[in-house]
Structure formats: structure tokens, C-alpha cells
Amino acid sequence: MPQPIPLVDSSWQVNPAALKLLGSLSGPPCVVGIFGPKGTGKSFLLGQLAGQENGFGPMPGIWIQQLAHPTKPEKNLILLDTEGFPEKMDKGDDNLFSNFFCLNALLCDLLIYNTKCDEDPQKELEKLSYVTQLADKILVSEDDPLENSSLLPGVLPEFVWCLCNVSSDSVWDDMFQLTNNSMDSFLFSLAALKAETPIDCIQKLFPSRKAFCFRCPQVNEEDWGLFPPDSLHPVFQKQFRAFNDYILSKEPKINVSGKVLSHKLDLFVDALSKDKPILLSQISETLQGVIQWNACESLTDAMKNFALEAPEEDEPFEGEHKSREASPFQVLPSWDPASIMKGPMCLIENKPNEQLQINLDALQLLQSIGQPVMVVAIVGLYRTGKSYLMNRLAGKVKGGFSLGATVQSHTKGIWMWCLPHPLKPDHTLVLLDTEGLGDVEKSNTKNDAWIFVLSILLSSTFIFNSMGTINHYDLEQLHYVAELTKHIKVKSSPQQDGERNDGPPDDFTFFFPAFIWVVRDFWLQLKLADGRSISEDEYLELALERQNDIPENQAKIQEYIRQYFPRRKCFVFDRPASRRDLLHLETLDESKLKPEFLEQAHHFCRYIYQEAQPKTIQGGYVVTGTLLGSLAVTYVDAIRSGAIPCIENAVLALAQIENSAAVNDALRCYENMLFVDLPTEDLNELFSMHAYCESAAIQEFLARSFHDKDQEYQKQLQNQLQSKLEDLCLQNQQESMSRCQAVLQELFQELEMKINSGSYLVPGGYQHFLDDQQELVERYHTVPKKGPMAQLALQDLLTSKELEGQSILHADQTLTEQAKAIAAKEAEAEASMRAIQLQREIQQQIEQTARENERSFKEHKKQLLDKMEAERRKTTTQYEALLNQKIQEMTRLHEQQRQQEVRNLQDEIQKLHSEISQNSGREDPGPCVLL
Structure with missing residues (x-):
């Protein structure tokens, strides 16, 4: 709550x-x-x-x-x-x-x-x-x-x-x-x-x-x-x-x-x-x-939904232009134009005979996005319409990713376009368009594999675009899939003894995106030889089934696609227009597009908007634009250095950046919430305020932090919050002492004047002095908001008056020497009682502070355990989803009597059962927490 x-x-x-x-x-x-x-x-x-x-x-x-x-x-x-x-x-x-x-x-x-x-x-x-x-x-x-x-x-x-x-x-x-x-x-x-x-x-x-x-x-x-x-x-x-x-x-x-x-x-x-x-x-x-601004925002949301649901509408939204400028699936801009990219930017540059490098301008823009990102990347052969399809996702029929109208490919490297998500508020849609595979004019093709790898590592939805039908040639273009183990490491540690090395690692499944195969200019009917109609997804699964007459390398590619990408989807598209009009597709009016293609494009875009998930990393942590930019830098730096990109190392590097930022956010939250009028009446009031602010700060930290090994950063936060509390207590003491001294100075001013003028150096003066002093002490006790130093300030003042009191006592001629000795002892006893009372208050404050430290520890631990339990449930859900996918795959293979693959899947299913059991048993993080 x-x-x-x-x-x-x-x-x-x-x-x-x-x-x-x-x-x-x-x-x-x-x-x-x-x-x-x-x-x-x-x-x-x-x-x-x-x-x-x-x-x-x-x-x-x-x-x-x-x-x-x-x-x-x-x-x-x-x-x-x-x-x-x-x-x-x-x-x-x-x-x-x-x-x-x-x-x-x-x-x-x-x-x-x-x-x-x-x-x-x-x-x-x-x-x-x-x-x-x-x-x-x-x-x-x-x-x-x-x-x-x-x-x-x-x-x-x-x-x-x-x-x-x-x-x-x-x-x-x-x-x-x-x-x-x-x-x-x-x-x-x-x-x-x-x-x-x-x-x-x-x-x-x-x-x-x-x-x-x-x-x-x-x-x-x-x-x-x-x-x-x-x-x-x-x-x-x-x-x-x-x-x-x-x-x-x-x-x-x-x-x-x-x-x-x-x-x-x-x-x-x-x-x-x-x-x-x-x-x-x-x-x-x-x-x-x-209010008008809010109404505009509501209108924008309504128009977004209208544009997505009503492709038959003829009127455009923007301005008063009557020509059809807008796509029926157009993502309308938000009312803050500063947050919109007017067009794509190159994120990762691939220059001839050079290594891949990050475009710093694009990186800066990406890292300025603090929202969760849905990252859709597309790869495929050059000149197969990848860029046009991404422009449809961006809601742009004209402009956007460069298409070109010749056999030359235009896109080099990886281009990025960040747009407000049309259906999910506070989320950003990041589109990544890659240069085409198999470009015969490339002077250097060594970066093709790395661009393919980066598209997988950075995206949450990965689209492979091909033409005509799914055939052996298309599978050969996906040979990079069979080589991913050479280009990606999940863990920095070497493979343990007993782990399988004859196929794709099981860990890859948790980090890889959803896979969508898009077939353009599809000309077949979706029917089997017996005339039974099949769905697009069934068509893809049939294409990925191993046939006895295909080469071993293609069979491996089929197996690896099934293993790496258990979440698979297929879309087929008719040719969008006549061959003559395809030369001008970028500027072609929508009225010239085939209705079948428009319907398929609408279905495709709608699926991406509704089903594409935010980019996540290990542990289910949702990636923002800021983190995505850091991931891109980490992976590209590894490639440039000649190393293999390692997912575990990248996550650890992100965790250090994000956890440091989480500590700063938490401290900022604490400081913004800390409204306290010093001095407080007692320490409990101060501790209560600190407890409220600390609880919110911990919540802020845990909401952003991840992979905080041994709770290193949470310990930093705890120490810094403890330091702030100590500073606050010290400031409270100083404010309390200043106020008490000012109050005492004002109250005892008249008494001091009487002492200096000798008013008490008369017979019976000592008793008058004691009476006046006691009256002032009682008045002092009624003054509110003195704070925790009230007794110490009073003790210091009364101690300073003891010599003066002794002088008045000895000068009082109405008292016998015996009475003066008794009075001196009484004064000494009273001073001793005040010292005992002061010591008792100091001890009480020490005990309050100890209880506060214990409460703080329990609050840190409670919120940490709550987060660990939430992460455990999330991880279990991921394991169970993967388990269900493996069981479905095993059932399909069993029906095809492919026993070796069934046995392999049985081993993987057993391993997943074991992981789920171990994950369900995680409870207290143990003595390493916040000691």
C-alpha cells in the first residue's frame, strides 16, 4: 500500500x-x-x-x-x-x-x-x-x-x-x-x-x-x-x-x-x-x-484508437488536407512534439572497412527515454521491403525509413525510430531497421553476423522478413542462427562438466525475443495436399519440421529456431501493389494499395501493438530507453574489442549503473519527503518522520534496483540513510540547545539582574533565591518545543548558578552554620538528582536510537524479502511458461516419432522441473543481508 x-x-x-x-x-x-x-x-x-x-x-x-x-x-x-x-x-x-x-x-x-x-x-x-x-x-x-x-x-x-x-x-x-x-x-x-x-x-x-x-x-x-x-x-x-x-x-x-x-x-x-x-x-x-490541454490529450487518445480501428475512414487527422496523407494504422503523435523523433536515426553505424560504432547523437536520445521500451527489430535479405513494413508500424505511409527504388540497398547498420506506444501509455515503441543480408555490393560482409546478433540481443520482438514462400534458400539465410553460440555467451563462466554441448544452450531461451516470420508477396494458398486449410502459424511450423531429404545444416537451423524461439508467429502478405507502382511505393497513395495487403498490414500492426512485450533482462527486469542505450554500448564495445558479447556481463554492467542511480533516487525521495519542524518535542517524533521517509526511500530503491549482489547497494542506501538520520539528530540537538538556551536566558534574565544588584544579599535572601529559581524552572518546563536537550540545557544553567547560590547562602545571616551546611548538602543532593535524571534521559535516548536502528534493519529486510518473493513468483511464471512450450513441442515431436529429439526435450523438461522446485524454495536471503 x-x-x-x-x-x-x-x-x-x-x-x-x-x-x-x-x-x-x-x-x-x-x-x-x-x-x-x-x-x-x-x-x-x-x-x-x-x-x-x-x-x-x-x-x-x-x-x-x-x-x-x-x-x-x-x-x-x-x-x-x-x-x-x-x-x-x-x-x-x-x-x-x-x-x-x-x-x-x-x-x-x-x-x-x-x-x-x-x-x-x-x-x-x-x-x-x-x-x-x-x-x-x-x-x-x-x-x-x-x-x-x-x-x-x-x-x-x-x-x-x-x-x-x-x-x-x-x-x-x-x-x-x-x-x-x-x-x-x-x-x-x-x-x-x-x-x-x-x-x-x-x-x-x-x-x-x-x-x-x-x-x-x-x-x-x-x-x-x-x-x-x-x-x-x-x-x-x-x-x-x-x-x-x-x-x-x-x-x-x-x-x-x-x-x-x-x-x-x-x-x-x-x-x-x-x-x-x-x-x-x-x-x-x-x-x-x-483543462483544455487535458481535453486535447483525451482527444489524441481517442483519435489513436479511431485510426487503429477504422481503416475505411477517408479523412486524415492532421490539418485540413483532403488528400490521403495518413495511414489507416497511423500512430498519431502526442501533444508534446519535443518527445517525438521526426524520423529515424542511425544507432549503430556500419561503414565500409570499419568496425561497428555507436552514433552518439542517437544514443543520447535513446538514453533520455525513461519509459519501458517495446523493441521491434527486423532483419532479412536486402530489397525485400523491410523498411516499408517498419514504416507501417511507425504509422508512416510516406517518409520514415529509407526505401529506395532500385536493386541497391539503402539501410546501413541499424537505424532506430522511437515513438510513443499507440496503445500503452507511458511506454515507448522502438523500431530497429537493419541493413539487408546478402548485399552483393558490400565490400565487407563480416559485420552481417554481428548486426544479426545485435538485433536479437536488443529486441523484444524479432522479425525475419522473406519473399515468396518459406523455402530452403530462406533457411540458408538464417544460418546465423546456427552460429549464435559462437557470437553470444549467456554466462561469463566456462561451460560446466556434464552440460550438453551438442545443441543450443537452454539459457538462450530466457533471453531471446519473440520470433515473427513475415513472408512478403506470398502467392500460395494456405492449404495442405489433402485440401485442408491451415493457419499462418501452422504453415511456419510445417516449414520448421525436419524432413529426411534436406541437408544436415538446414535441419540444424530448423532445430535451433525451434529451440531458441519457443514463441513463434507467422504473417503472410500479398504484394502491396502492381509491379509498376512498386517502384514508387514510398510515395504511393493508399488508394493504389491492394485491399488484401491493407487488411494484412492492419492485422500485423495490431498484433505488434497489442502483443509485443517490453524488453526485459535477466530476472524479468523491464528495460527503459536509458538501459537499452547502455546495453547497445556494452555489446558494441565487446564486438569492437574482439570479444564475444556476454549477456551476464552486460546485465552486471547495467546493474551497477542502475543500482547507483537507484540509491540516488531513493536519497532524493527521502529528502523530498522529509518535512520536519526542528526541534522536535522528543526523539520518537523525529524517528517516526524518518521511518515514513525511509520506508518510501527503500520502496523507491527496490523498484529500480536489480541484481544487487549481496545487497551491496542496499547496504549503501542503509548506511547513507543512517548517516542522514544521525545528521538530523545532531541538527535537532543543536536547534534544541539553541532554543533552550534562548528560553533560559530570557527567563533567568531578571534573576541574573537581582544577583548582580545584590538583591539576595540580605537576611533570608537564600530562600528567596531558591524560590525565584524554582519558579523559573517550573515556567521553563511549560515552554513547548524545547526538544531533547531541554534537561541538559537546564542542568548546564543551574550548574553555572551553583557558585552564586553558595555565595548567597554564606552571606545569609539568618542561617546558622549548621543550617548552611544542611542547605549546602541539599543543594548538592539536588544537583546529583538532576545529574541522575539527565543520565536517565541520555540512556533513554540511547535505547530509543537502538530500537530505531533495529526497526530500520527490519524495514530494509521486510521490503527486500517482499521484492525477492515477487521476483521468485515472476521467475517461476517464466519457467512454467517455458515448460508448457517445451511440453507442447515434445508432444508434436512424439507424434512425428522423432525419438532422439523427444529424449532431449524430456531432459530439458526435467531440468525445468528442478529449476521450478529450487526457485519455489527460496526464502530468507540469509545473514548476508544488510549486516
Whole structure:
């Protein structure tokens, strides 16, 4: 479950992480906020609403938590928890909480005011003076105050008053149930207290009002025999269910997206931080552009779907041009043109008589993509229409990958085109077009094999493009498949004894992409000799079956394709146009294309968009554009150095880069969330804040990190978070000491003046000195927010006064020498007691710190184990999918009586069963974790 994060702090700083969270929400969120005095259990109540056992915990400012709505799957539930306001406040604090109340009223769909029923009702109404200030802080109409008062209720949320800790014999519960939780009877009873102004404002400003009451959630001692003492009281549970059902039944009052809500928040906070009234008319004008932007985005999504589903439409989307410029399968651009490549770029250059090299401009663009990537690569003979097919995937009929119209091939090396994925938000479609195999004009063909290998290593979907039919000649062009063991290593370690070396390694299957064979200008009927129709996939499988009369090398290629690529698919295409028009295919209008070809192209593109999976590496870790660029560099560098690209080494190199970045992201997350007003009242408050931020930081780290051997990087994160906590504690101590010294200096200023003026050097002066000092100490103890150094600062001051006290004692002529000796001993004993008390507090702080370190260790370990369990399940799923594919393959071979291959597959299936069993048994990572 997502943890709460800060939204706004007491200095009116908005947390960027919270704005990002709101901006990422799809659909209008339901916003529920809670406000009330300190110590009334409001955070506990909101925590129960979030399904959390312990509530939100002590938090300064306003905190936010995003949850999936329990009863409305298409919506998000946003909870806002505001720190409780204290009973006694200075003017600055009063204005702060007044602004907090105003901000809740503007952001929420339901605003809960939470208080205890056993408090003085008169005091509760005085605390609700914030309601009376809303009309001054929020201006719907700038000119007419009466019009403003009449319009303001239309923008305010529903008001829900919650009475907590109601005694069991109270009539409020029965009254609320009889009146369908109406608040009016409750307000009527309070009106007798002659505090009409807050009541009047509630009735005028909040036309929709409800009230709920709750008994104490804990089970009392007298009920321990009836209910478990560690559970919530059944009466509270019943009351809470009614409250919970009501809250979750409400719809958003204003149907705006999270992105618009985040903009509103920024504008509201800006006005409140400057103590200016919020002018809703101006804010509406500012937000209008945001709403129009969102509408454009929605229109774009709709047009994408329309373009993909309606190939018969004649009108293009862009501009007012009536000529058919757009493909019926066109991927329409997003509204951010900066994120779109206008055309392909060469990613890996293959220059004559030179080694392969990375194009740095293309690499920089690829590595700027932080989204998961679906990588589709195509290989095949030159001049077979590979580039044209990739242009169809890119939604471009005209322009795009260079086609050429002669027998000369145009594409050299590997060209890349990155586009927003048409069906999957926050994903990028990366198309890789390769130079043709078998180009007779090449002066150097040694790089053909490496381009073939790189296409496999970089892609998640691998397309082999051929012409006419699948025949022996096409299989010969795939001889690179039989040579992959010479060009790719899965592991850096040498092959172990006992491993098979007479065929393709089993490990290859986990790292290789899905395989699609595209047959262009297909002229046969998909039928068998007996007249039975077959599918395109069946046609491919028949072509990959070993025949007795074919050469051994071709049989091996068939076997290796089946072994390396258990996920296989086939598409056949008619010739797109007449032979004469093929010379101008790049500029040919779609009306000149054959309908059969258009239908096949639509089917092909739709399959790629829907079924192509993101690129993953070992462990199922999803690759982003950033990581894909690093993979390309790693593999090309290995080839240039004369080494064989090793998948394991590449993954380890990526892991180092990504895990270092994950540590930095986690630390940045921690720092962005850390909103704490120093000095804190005690260490527990500081540790609680650290725990919230640390938990989110660990979650951020584990979401991005992978292959963290021996938890090396998580240990780095733990150490750095521990260092930040130590720095925070030190800063807290310094702030606490500075505040305490300032308070003591102010309090003891008069005492110091009396000492310096000799006021206590009179008969009975010593007792007056002690009385004045004790009074000041008691006043010091009542000052809030002194922090953990309060006792030490006091001890230092009183120690500094001991000599002066002794001088006053010896000068007091009313005391005998015996009385002075007794008084001196008492002073010494009191100083000793203070020292013992100080030592006790220091020991308590040491124990708190030790408990915090233990909690931190457990949190790191818990989240790590959760991630390991998720990875274990993912790996098991991959093994099981591969197992099913192997079983299907074995069944097919068994039917063909190919016993040797069946036995080989049986061995592989047994090995997979063993891997699944071992993987299922992985549990605790053991003592190596975070020691």
C-alpha cells in the first residue's frame, strides 16, 4: 500500500513528489480530508479509512495518501491528514491552521471535522472560528460580498462532524441513527451555548452536513472477558462501518483530473502563503488552459484508437488536407512534439572497412527515454521491403525509413525510430531497421553476423522478413542462427562438466525475443495436399519440421529456431501493389494499395501493438530507453574489442549503473519527503518522520534496483540513510540547545539582574533565591518545543548558578552554620538528582536510537524479502511458461516419432522441473543481508 507523503509544510512549501503523484492520476480522484484539535484521534480515524492499523502517525503540515478506491475501481481515493492544532496558539499558529482549514475546504470533496465528545462544547465552538474566516479567504465574487456569500457554498465540500470517544450511555449515537446522521440536531443543541456565529457559518456555507459518533476504539478492562483486549471494540467497529460506507459512497464534487487538482493546489498555496484572498475567478481562468490541454490529450487518445480501428475512414487527422496523407494504422503523435523523433536515426553505424560504432547523437536520445521500451527489430535479405513494413508500424505511409527504388540497398547498420506506444501509455515503441543480408555490393560482409546478433540481443520482438514462400534458400539465410553460440555467451563462466554441448544452450531461451516470420508477396494458398486449410502459424511450423531429404545444416537451423524461439508467429502478405507502382511505393497513395495487403498490414500492426512485450533482462527486469542505450554500448564495445558479447556481463554492467542511480533516487525521495519542524518535542517524533521517509526511500530503491549482489547497494542506501538520520539528530540537538538556551536566558534574565544588584544579599535572601529559581524552572518546563536537550540545557544553567547560590547562602545571616551546611548538602543532593535524571534521559535516548536502528534493519529486510518473493513468483511464471512450450513441442515431436529429439526435450523438461522446485524454495536471503 502506498505510504503517506508530505503535501504542504508549515512554511508553505509544496512537496514536488506530491504534485507528481497528483499529476499522474487518471480520472477524477475522490478527496477526503480531516481536520481537528490535537490528540482527538483524527489520524487514527483516517488510517482506519485507509485500511491501516496504526493510522497516519504524528505529522507536521498536511500529508497525502493515494489509494485505489475500494468500491469504485476506476477512481482514486485521496486522503489528506492535517496536523492537529494545539489548544493554545500564538497569532502566527492561528493563522497557519486557519489557512490549513481553508486549503482543505478547497481541495476536498468531504471535509471531516474531528473532535472529542468529552471536551467542553463551548471550547469546541471557539476552535471552529476557522469556519467564520472562509468568506474572507475565498472570494467567488470580488465585488459583491452578498453575492460571494451566496456563491461560496457551491464550491465548498460536504461537512462531516465526527465525535470521538463518546461514552457508552450517550444519546448521540441513537439520535444520529434516527435522523440519518443529520448534524442539525447537534448544532441546535450547541446553539444554546450562545455561540451562534460558527454554527451560523456551518449552516450557511455547508448545505450538505452529516454527523457521526464513535465510542473509544479500545476495549476497556471491564470488557476484557467479553472481547480480546488487543482488538477494536465491536461497537466502534459497527459505528465505523456506517461511517466508512457513507464516505466511500460519495462521488467527486468537481469532476477534474489529478493534474488539474495539482495546479489548483499550487495556486491556492501561493495565495495563502502571501496572506492574500483566493480569487476563484482568476484561478478558473488560469486552469482553463490546463483543462483544455487535458481535453486535447483525451482527444489524441481517442483519435489513436479511431485510426487503429477504422481503416475505411477517408479523412486524415492532421490539418485540413483532403488528400490521403495518413495511414489507416497511423500512430498519431502526442501533444508534446519535443518527445517525438521526426524520423529515424542511425544507432549503430556500419561503414565500409570499419568496425561497428555507436552514433552518439542517437544514443543520447535513446538514453533520455525513461519509459519501458517495446523493441521491434527486423532483419532479412536486402530489397525485400523491410523498411516499408517498419514504416507501417511507425504509422508512416510516406517518409520514415529509407526505401529506395532500385536493386541497391539503402539501410546501413541499424537505424532506430522511437515513438510513443499507440496503445500503452507511458511506454515507448522502438523500431530497429537493419541493413539487408546478402548485399552483393558490400565490400565487407563480416559485420552481417554481428548486426544479426545485435538485433536479437536488443529486441523484444524479432522479425525475419522473406519473399515468396518459406523455402530452403530462406533457411540458408538464417544460418546465423546456427552460429549464435559462437557470437553470444549467456554466462561469463566456462561451460560446466556434464552440460550438453551438442545443441543450443537452454539459457538462450530466457533471453531471446519473440520470433515473427513475415513472408512478403506470398502467392500460395494456405492449404495442405489433402485440401485442408491451415493457419499462418501452422504453415511456419510445417516449414520448421525436419524432413529426411534436406541437408544436415538446414535441419540444424530448423532445430535451433525451434529451440531458441519457443514463441513463434507467422504473417503472410500479398504484394502491396502492381509491379509498376512498386517502384514508387514510398510515395504511393493508399488508394493504389491492394485491399488484401491493407487488411494484412492492419492485422500485423495490431498484433505488434497489442502483443509485443517490453524488453526485459535477466530476472524479468523491464528495460527503459536509458538501459537499452547502455546495453547497445556494452555489446558494441565487446564486438569492437574482439570479444564475444556476454549477456551476464552486460546485465552486471547495467546493474551497477542502475543500482547507483537507484540509491540516488531513493536519497532524493527521502529528502523530498522529509518535512520536519526542528526541534522536535522528543526523539520518537523525529524517528517516526524518518521511518515514513525511509520506508518510501527503500520502496523507491527496490523498484529500480536489480541484481544487487549481496545487497551491496542496499547496504549503501542503509548506511547513507543512517548517516542522514544521525545528521538530523545532531541538527535537532543543536536547534534544541539553541532554543533552550534562548528560553533560559530570557527567563533567568531578571534573576541574573537581582544577583548582580545584590538583591539576595540580605537576611533570608537564600530562600528567596531558591524560590525565584524554582519558579523559573517550573515556567521553563511549560515552554513547548524545547526538544531533547531541554534537561541538559537546564542542568548546564543551574550548574553555572551553583557558585552564586553558595555565595548567597554564606552571606545569609539568618542561617546558622549548621543550617548552611544542611542547605549546602541539599543543594548538592539536588544537583546529583538532576545529574541522575539527565543520565536517565541520555540512556533513554540511547535505547530509543537502538530500537530505531533495529526497526530500520527490519524495514530494509521486510521490503527486500517482499521484492525477492515477487521476483521468485515472476521467475517461476517464466519457467512454467517455458515448460508448457517445451511440453507442447515434445508432444508434436512424439507424434512425428522423432525419438532422439523427444529424449532431449524430456531432459530439458526435467531440468525445468528442478529449476521450478529450487526457485519455489527460496526464502530468507540469509545473514548476508544488510549486516
